[in-house]
Amino acid sequence: NAGVMQNPRHLVRRRGQEARLRCSPMKGHSHVYWYRQLPEEGLKFMVYLQKENIIDESGMPKERFSAEFPKEGPSILRIQQVVRGDSAAYFCASSQTGGTYNSPLHFGNGTRLTVT
Amino acid sequence: GQNIDQPTEMTATEGAIVQINCTYQTSGFNGLFWYQQHAGEAPTFLSYNVLDGLEEKGRFSSFLSRSKGYSYLLLKELQMKDSASYLCAVIKAGGADGLTFGKGTHLIIQP
Numbered sequence: 001n002a003g004v005m006q007n008p009r010h011l012v013r014r015r016g017q018e019a020r021l022r023c024s025p026m027k028g029h030s031h032v033y034w035y036r037q038l039p040e041e042g043l044k045f046m047v048y049l050q051k052e053n054i055i056d057e058s059g060m061p062k063e064r065f066s067a068e069f070p071k072e073g074p075s076i077l078r079i080q081q082v083v084r085g086d087s088a089a090y091f092c093a094s095s096q097t098g099g100t101y102n103s104p105l106h107f108g109n110g111t112r113l114t115v116t
Numbered sequence: 117g118q119n120i121d122q123p124t125e126m127t128a129t130e131g132a133i134v135q136i137n138c139t140y141q142t143s144g145f146n147g148l149f150w151y152q153q154h155a156g157e158a159p160t161f162l163s164y165n166v167l168d169g170l171e172e173k174g175r176f177s178s179f180l181s182r183s184k185g186y187s188y189l190l191l192k193e194l195q196m197k198d199s200a201s202y203l204c205a206v207i208k209a210g211g212a213d214g215l216t217f218g219k220g221t222h223l224i225i226q227p
Contacts, residue, residue, distance in 0.1 A: 004158070035217075042120075042203065042219040043159070091158065104149065105215060107158040 002027065004108035005074075006092050012114045013082050021077040021111045025094030032075045033105060034060075034067060037089045049075060082115045089113075120218035122204050127224045128194055136189045136221045138204030149215060150178050150189045151203040159203055162189070191223075199225045 005024040013019050025032050030051055035043040045059040049069040060067065064082075069075040079086055089112050093105035119141045128134040140148070147166040151159040165171055165180035165187060177190040189202055201222050205215040 033215075040219070043205075043215075043217040045216065104161040104164060106161070107151075109158045 004092055004094050004106050006108035006111050008111060010112045012116060014116055015083055016081050019079040019082050019113055021090050022074045023092030023108060024074040026106050029094035029096050031095045032069050033093045034077050035091045037091060084115050087113055087115045120204055120206060122218045122221045125222045127226060130194055130196060130225055130227050132194050133192050134194060136202050138187045138218060140185050140206050142206055145182060146207045148180055148187050149205040153201045153203055194225050196225050199223060
């Protein structure tokens with residue numbers, strides 16, 4: 001029973017390039033959340049998606065960042081024209097039902113993005 | 117908005133007991149979670165409290181007081197592998213936007 005799968009585990013990009021982070025939720029989970037974690041900082045909510053729908057993107061920067069969760073395939077977090085400040089660990093989590101109060105989030109191992 | 121406070125770092129001795137506190141202020145409340153995160157790894161779910169009182173699960177217990185906006189995680193019979201960050205997270209009423217996390221408490225276990 002595979003958990004939440006994220007890839008790549010590590011990603012290095014030069015300033016101005018694009019970063020694509022992928023997340024496959026746990027089997028049977030249709031709710032996906034993306035979080036960003038900076039060193040010595042807590043996990044910051046970015047976006048919540050269900051299949052083909054963005055439910056809440058209030059934590060995501062308005063420019064350069066986008067997320068999708070298509071009907072088929074993994075959820076993708078896309079960062080265009082990366083800058084050094086985008087360097088962080090990006091965690092994906094999934095849950096069986098929305099609202100998380102009756103369905104804890106299960107996290108992937110994260111993608112560590114380094115912008116040089 | 118939401119504000120979650122927990123100590124940055126704590127040190128405890130192997131075999132002992134440690135209590136990690138978390139206070140929160142939120143516009144709505146629908147539950148509090150504790151997660152454990154080892155360096156470089158995914159956070160893993162430890163406990164969930166929605167009603168006042170103590171939830172016990174093996175060596176770990178979590179307590180909630182909604183009127184005080186306060187929770188603690190109690191770890192007993194500490195083991196070296198318990199060295200990790202412990203994250204307090206709140207879900208507000210409605211809950212559609214996931215969890216709001218504190219910065220985490222880095223727990224160091226000494227022999």
